[in-house]
Amino acid sequence: MAESYLIPEQTYTFEEEIKHSRFITVLFHCDSDESFKCVLANLKELYPGANHYCYAYVLAAPDDQVAIGSSDDGEPAGSAGRPMLASLQGAEIGEIGAVVIRYFGGTKLGVGGLVRAYSSGIKQAVKLLPTTLKQIRYRVELACDYAQLKDIEHFVSKANAIIEDRVFSNDILLTIAIPKANLSTLNQDLATISQGKLQVKLPQ
Known part of the structure; x- marks a missing residue:
């Protein structure tokens, strides 16, 4: 599994006219069904x-071959959603949603023409889409003394990691999310x- 991948940094809209039909392609960051449905409703x-x-x-x-989906939304079967998904997967960008809004201009494009039209916007838009690198973080736990907390917070930040939870008792139990590649650096500092x-270790 990749330890990092590109994701959209912001929403990007690309518009073109093909045989009098208006195609508006919107690309956006999306990491759940709920967030996708919300964006789709807003675009409508x-x-x-x-x-x-x-x-x-x-x-x-x-x-990822599981957390994917597509819809032709009334266009001929296989002429829109699947070509759009193939274009997204070919772009090698994760956590991405795409909606292509079509205002029909009176000229039918045929299935082949529709496949090209719905793919075209995405292929052009992904070249212009601002992206950022997401690093996969793994959760680890670390118990420390109160006196060590300030130093540990500094080391965690230095390792591009995040303290997600703190449980205070006789000592402090920290839950840390860290990229695998930075684990050894954090352990050296600790x-x-x-x-x-x-020392922190990845769960087996």
């Missing part, structure tokens, strides 16, 4: 009265303040 309000709102999404890593006693 933003672009009312369109003939079709075809879509595709990849909710996880670009090579060793300097604990004579090698503090």
Whole structure:
């Protein structure tokens, strides 16, 4: 599994006219069914009265084959949603949703023409879409003394990791989300303040 992948940094809209039909392609960050449905509903309000709102999404890593979906939304079967999904997967961007809004211009394109039209917007838009690198983080736990907390917070930040939870009792139990590649660096820093006693390990 990839330890990092590109995701959309912001929403991007691309519009073109093909044989008098207006095609509006919207790409956006999306990591759950709920967030996708919310964006789709908002786009239907933003672009009312369109003939079709075809879509595709990849909710996880670009090579994920489970968290994916698409819809032709009334276009001929296989002419919109699946070509859109193939274009998204070919772009190798994760956590991405795409909606293509079509206002019909009176000229039928045929199945082949529709496949090209719905793919075209995505292929052009992904080249211009601002992206950012997402690193996969793994959850680990670390118990430390109160006196060590400030140093550990500094080391965690330095390792591009995040403290997700703190449980205070006789000592402090930290839940840390960290990229695998930065684990050894964090352990080296922890060793300097604990004579090698503090260490984090990935769950088996």
